Amino acid sequence: MLSPITLAFTSSFLLSFTSGVRILPNTNGALSLLDSYDYIIVGAGIGGLVVANRLSENASVSVLVIESGDIDDRAEDISIPGNVGLEDPRRYEVKLEMTPQEFLDGETRVFTQGNVVGGSTIVNGLVWTRGSVADFDAWEHLGNPGWGWMGLLPYFRKPAIDEHGLHGPVEVGYPKYFYNQSHNFLSGIQKLGIPANEDPNNGNATGACIVPSSMTAKNQSRSDARTAYLDPVLERPNLHLITGHAVARILYGKGGKNSSSSTYIPSFATNQTIDTIIATCKKEVILAAGSIFSPVLLQISGIGPAKLLKSLGVDVAIDLPGVGSNLQDHPTLEPVYDSWDIVGSTRDAVREEYLANRTGPWTAPMVNAIALPALSWITERVQEVLDDAANAKSTLPSSYDATLREGYAAQKTELLSLLARTDTPAYEVMSTSWGQLAISAMQPFSRGTVLANSSSIFENSQPIIDPRFCSHPIDCELLLIGLEFNNRLIQTPPMAALKPTPPPGFGIEEAQNRTALDETMRRKITTGFHLSGTTSMLPLAYGGVVDPSLRVYGTRNLRIVDAGVIPLIPGAHIQAAIYAIGEKAADIIKNENSGTLPSMNPRPGEPQDSQQASPENSSKP
Known part of the structure; x- marks a missing residue:
């Protein structure tokens, strides 16, 4: 067992918590923390809550979860599917700003993500899609044994009940109401040769469908990580949660920063003016702060690209170039087509029906229907597009070292293979309740950074x-093809019956001028809210940050369990994949801590042991 570190905190530190949370201020206003914990988890999103739940199943194991947000109040704007996208972002979200996008229009983009117990599952669009077999087999090809489709399938099944889940805590199902335009959309899509897919979670995601959602069948309300993984186990005395606290730094434990047996513990506080609290960890620290803040926390703790750390005045503990690199997202356009025939009832009437009977439009999330076409289904220029994708010059960040460039080359090989298939989508179109036909490039070739x-x-x-x-450039080319596909779609008889009017700049006649359409499009591209890859599970030779056991290279007791570990973004909405990652991570952690210490990961520059997959040894079909 790893040696514990002394716990220190200020006795005057006052907190407020929702009833039922295990950590409460005592009568003196001090925190009722244990002297030490076996596991300390940073972040209470999907990964953090899944791992906390599973590890605390063992009553002899103590678990502390530290979350910067609060616990939501289950108000109507959060719990009701029909209110998706209408919540007050000031309550449970943090606003983030991207740098000016030099390859688009030079402007910034603002986006939000969950800052609350349950993470973004409290505010997301509920869409539940796993992705295709080939998406996850690509993870294995990139040097991650056990992370292909068959290795993940038991963990896709474990979190959910329905949509092929076994008896998991997250409910997945369908609303009791479908917008009429969803049927027009599906009929129009099929007129263009896109087949229906009655089972989008069977390993072949391509096709059009009424999309499953993370929602309860009985109450027709949001089913999220908090209600699924935390609420049922709040009474476990060995599971503690602290809200309203940000982890300030991961500190070095016994062994020192230059030792090959480095261990890590977190310190945390509410803000920089209050003394930090140091939490004692006997076994492992698990970062689950998300693809933005997990890499940032590593960087300010001395784990990351040496040049960046030195510029911040941070001592370099582990020079790990991949921390904060390999950022991926599904670039998205959100055109709204006016004159769309939407719900005729007033909002008050819709609300009354929902509250009385759990029926009506409020049972339906903003996205009822989606289509995930393969490239060959939306363009006849397949080989030209593939050639452009293979040969076009990709501008990688100047901060990428040789390992990251090697890793990108391996990813690019996988992406070209995925794009050529008919069982993996190149593009997604989402039909919303208010006339939006949002499109996303599902196999993005662009890569970015979080610093x-x-x-x-x-x-x-x-x-x-x-x-x-x-x-x-292929990402924008795919979105242009998507816009052209949208214009064909709205001309099909089922969609034309809705009398949709394209937004300015995206009209059928305007689309004839591809240069102008491209310029307009670049002003509108934004995030798909699927940011991932910034602490990638890849070999060191590919710029990886964690190994297939999700342990940070060069550390003994520090793992990451969130979207950042995704090595290659799947052609799907990613919440189902993150739940699966959390479940698999919990099993790995349990197995590796059942009586023996986990093996030490190689420090960057050291040879990898025989259990660490190398890209040369990974098999391909």
């Missing part, structure tokens, strides 16, 4: 987030 802006999590805490949309 700390300061050595303090509190001072200038806005990270430098640069997804570098369309830094590989």
Whole structure:
């Protein structure tokens, strides 16, 4: 067992918590923390709550979860599917700003993500799609044994009930109401030769469908990580949760920063003016702060690209170039087609029906229907597009070292293979309740970075987030093809019956001028809210940050369990994949801590042991 570290905190530190949370201020206003914990988890999103739940199943194991947000109040704007996208972002979200997008229009983009117990599952669009077999087999090809489709399938099944889940805590199902335009959309899509897919979670995601959602069948309300993984186990005395606290730094434990047996513990506080609390960890620290803040926390703790750390005035503990690199997202356009025939009832009437009967439009999330076409289904220029994708110059960030460039080359090989298939989508179109036909490029070739802006999590805490949309030109080309597909779609008889009017700049006649359409499009591209890859599970030779056991290279007791570990973004909405990652991570952690210490990961520059997959040894079909 790893040696514990002494716990220190200020007795005057006052907190407020929602009833039922295990950690409460005592009568003196001090925290009722244990002297030490076996596991300390940073972040209470999907990964953090799944791992906390599973590890605390063992009553002899103590678990502390530290979350910067609060617990939501289950108000109507959060719990009701029909209110998706209408919540007040000031309550449970943090606003983040991207750097000016030089390959688009030179302007910034603002986006939000969940800052609450349950993470973005409290505010997301509920869409539940796993992705295709080939998406995850690509993870294995990139040097991650056990992370292909068959290795993940038991963990896709474990979190959910329905849509092929076994008896998991997350409910997945369908609303009791479908917008009429969803049927027009599906009929129009099929008129263009896109087949229906009655089972989008069977390993072949391509096709059009009424999309499953993370929602309860009985109450027709949101099913999220908090209600699924935390609420049922709040009474476990060995599971503690602290809200309203940001982890300030991961500290070095016994062994020192230059030792090959380095261990890590977190310190945390509410803001930089209050003394930090140091939490004692006997076994492992698990980062689950998300693809933005997990890499930032590593960087300010001395783990990351040496050049960046030195510029921040941070001592370099582990020079790990991949921390904060390999950022991926699904670039998205959100055109709204006016004159769309939407719900005729008033909002008050819709609300009354929902509250009385759990029926009506409020049971339906903003996205009822989606289509995930393969490239060959939306263009006859397949080989030309593939050639452009293979040969076009991709501008990688100047900060990428040789390992990251080697890793990108391997990813690019996988992407070209995925794009050529008919069982993996190149593009998604989502039909919303208010006339939006949102489109996303599902196999993006562009890569970006997330970098700390300061050595303090509190001072200038806005990270430098640069997804570098369309830094590989094929991503914008795929979106242009998607817009052209939209214009064909709205001319089909089922869709034409809705009398949709394209937004300015995206009209059928305007689309004839591809140069002008491209310029208009680049002003509108934004995030798909699927940012991932910034602490990638890849071999060191590919710029990886964690190994297939999700342990950070060069550390003994530090793992990451969130979207950042995704090595290659799947052609799907990613919440189902993150739940699966959390479940698999929990099993790995349990197995590796059942009586013996985990093996030490190689420090960057050291040879990898026989259990660490190398890209040369990974098999391909």
